[in-house]
Amino acid sequence: MxxxxxxxxxxxxxxFISPFMIGLVVFIIGPTFASLVLSxxxxxxxxxxxxxxxxxxxxxxxxxxxxxxxxxNTVYYMTGHIPLGMAMAFFVAxxxxxxxxxxxxxxxxxxxxxxxxxxxxxxxxxxxxxSRFGLLNNFLSLFGIPGPQWLADTRFAMxxxxxxxxxxxxxxxxxxxxxxxxxxxxxxxxxxxxxxxxIRRLWHITIPMMTPAIFFVLIIxxxxxxxxxxxxxxxxxxGPGDATLFFVLHLxxxxxxxxxxxxxxxxxxxxxxxxxxxxxxxxxxxxxxVYYEGEVT
Amino acid sequence: xxPFLWMVRSSLMRPQDIFSVPAIIVPWPVxxxxxxxxxxxxxxxxxxxNTAIVTFTATIGLTLSSALVAFGFARFRFRGRGFLFLLxxxxxxxxxxxxxxxxxxxxxxxxxxDTLLPLIVPSLFGSAFSVFLLRQFFLTLPLELDEAARxxxxxxxxxxxxxxxxxxxxxxxxxxxxxxxxxWNEFLDPLIYLSSMENFTVALGLRFFxxxxxxxxxxxxxxxxxxxxxPIVIVFFxxxxxxxxxxxxxxxxx
Numbered sequence: 001m002x003x004x005x006x007x008x009x010x011x012x013x014x015x016f017i018s019p020f021m022i023g024l025v026v027f028i029i030g031p032t033f034a035s036l037v038l039s040x041x042x043x044x045x046x047x048x049x050x051x052x053x054x055x056x057x058x059x060x061x062x063x064x065x066x067x068x069x070x071x072x073n074t075v076y077y078m079t080g081h082i083p084l085g086m087a088m089a090f091f092v093a094x095x096x097x098x099x100x101x102x103x104x105x106x107x108x109x110x111x112x113x114x115x116x117x118x119x120x121x122x123x124x125x126x127x128x129x130x131s132r133f134g135l136l137n138n139f140l141s142l143f144g145i146p147g148p149q150w151l152a153d154t155r156f157a158m159x160x161x162x163x164x165x166x167x168x169x170x171x172x173x174x175x176x177x178x179x180x181x182x183x184x185x186x187x188x189x190x191x192x193x194x195x196x197x198x199i200r201r202l203w204h205i206t207i208p209m210m211t212p213a214i215f216f217v218l219i220i221x222x223x224x225x226x227x228x229x230x231x232x233x234x235x236x237x238x239g240p241g242d243a244t245l246f247f248v249l250h251l252x253x254x255x256x257x258x259x260x261x262x263x264x265x266x267x268x269x270x271x272x273x274x275x276x277x278x279x280x281x282x283x284x285x286x287x288x289x290v291y292y293e294g295e296v297t
Numbered sequence: 298x299x300p301f302l303w304m305v306r307s308s309l310m311r312p313q314d315i316f317s318v319p320a321i322i323v324p325w326p327v328x329x330x331x332x333x334x335x336x337x338x339x340x341x342x343x344x345x346x347n348t349a350i351v352t353f354t355a356t357i358g359l360t361l362s363s364a365l366v367a368f369g370f371a372r373f374r375f376r377g378r379g380f381l382f383l384l385x386x387x388x389x390x391x392x393x394x395x396x397x398x399x400x401x402x403x404x405x406x407x408x409x410x411d412t413l414l415p416l417i418v419p420s421l422f423g424s425a426f427s428v429f430l431l432r433q434f435f436l437t438l439p440l441e442l443d444e445a446a447r448x449x450x451x452x453x454x455x456x457x458x459x460x461x462x463x464x465x466x467x468x469x470x471x472x473x474x475x476x477x478x479x480x481w482n483e484f485l486d487p488l489i490y491l492s493s494m495e496n497f498t499v500a501l502g503l504r505f506f507x508x509x510x511x512x513x514x515x516x517x518x519x520x521x522x523x524x525x526x527x528p529i530v531i532v533f534f535x536x537x538x539x540x541x542x543x544x545x546x547x548x549x550x551x
Contacts, residue, residue, distance in 0.1 A: 019365060019421075027400060029402070031400045112533060116529050120521075120522040124519070271395065
């Protein structure tokens with residue numbers, strides 16, 4: 001029987017979810033398609049927009065070496081930032097999970113840098129790594145080690161940014177800690193009875209039970225690595241040379257310095273596709289190694 | 298923590314003492330004059346006021362909308378729910394840079410460039426992450442409470458506002474805090490939308506400050522950085538228990 005009159009209880013759920021759905025259309029779905037259209041246009045403010053087919057994409061792949069430089073830089077950053085950050089966060093979380101005195105205080109201390117991460121911290125870091133006046137090189141000189149030029153040296157600028165990124169691992173620690181505390185004590189007890197040592201328990205209980213958290217963090221970190229902006233913009237501005245030109249920095253330069261919005265949209269779409277491919281690969285690969293207890297919603 | 302402490306230390310020193318060898322660890326006597334000095338060098342009062350306006354309105358709007366939407370997904374059965382929720386989650390994978398340029402053009406066409414509105418308005422519709430977090434939390438609340446209230450004649454909105462929200466304070470606090478921190482620290486949006494100094498946020502003002510005094514006046518820069526971080530540190534200090542408990546409670550299992 002088709003009902004013609006809408007009942008309030010049928011409409012109500014949609015009223016509740018409407019704020020997000022309106023925002024979704026206006027600020028996400030609409031702009032996403034608009035961005036796709038823009039990527040096929042020449043849109044440069046100074047002259048009327050013009051449809052140019054695949055020219056932006058052709059330029060991106062064949063005529064703009066900075067695309068490849070920035071992608072390579074991002075991969076370089078990821079290979080340092082992700083394994084180091086995860087390993088350190090895992091180690092710290094394990095330490096904090098011991099019922100040590102002052103656990104809450106340490107947790108706060110480790111978490112604090114990731115909430116303050118912004119222009120202010122970027123400024124502090126650019127000073128720490130300053131080759132002449134910086135804290136780091138002065139500290140090294142105490143041991144007679146001449147510190148490198150860090151941010152002014154193409155070889156050391158990226159390692160410096162990777163070291164800086166490790167400072168923001170607080171959220172990873174909190175996620176790992178929450179996961180650690182979610183592991184049922186009974187698993188450890190029964191394995192102890194079976195005679196498993198610390199290492200075996202770590203390898204056979206802790207790590208498998210942590211895989212959902214590790215997976216979650218991994219995806220966040222990969223997606224985040226492709227979107228590094230503030231630190232690179234403030235601390236190195238992409239330099240020296242293009243040693244720390246991250247992809248989004250390149251996009252920003254094309255859009256708001258060169259004012260080429262069409263081309264920058266094509267870059268944004270490349271970013272989107274790359275992030276999507278990475279994420280899908282991860283999700284597919286995850287079936288092999290992520291262990292979900294019980295059912296998955 | 299060392300860079301933090303060094304920053305605070307240096308902000309309390311005279312410039313000639315900062316680089317003295319051997320290094321002075323504890324600045325004594327303290328020189329507070331760096332704070333008024335940096336404060337008066339640019340309209341920092343204005344920057345803080347702007348940032349506060351953006352952060353408060355956006356945080357309140359984002360939290361409220363996200364909670365409504367999350368409640369909708371957690372407590373109703375309706376056509377398209379699964380698909381729409383998947384859509385919400387999918388937007389988390391979309392880099393914001395894809396929508397950045399068209400959104401910029403949209404705000405430009407309605408004359409919102411160089412106003413604070415582009416920094417606030419998109420947040421008023423909630424965020425996918427917050428919706429997800431709150432939905433997970435609402436799902437853990439016993440349905441019996443809703444049913445009891447419904448028998449007593451309460452509307453869904455009343456159940457939301459008087460049962461679900463009060464019971465979800467840790468999760469809501471978490472979401473609000475994430476939003477607060479995110480908006481306070483936001484840099485890219487102010488950078489592209491704001492051009493006149495009277496509209497700058499703290500992050501943007503700080504960057505302008507650095508570009509003016511690059512390589513010099515470290516004591517002022519450290520004082521400015523300390524001041525810019527202070528609100529976040531204070532908020533975090535008072536809320537960290539709720540916050541970390543919230544993260545742990547809402548969990549990460551999807």
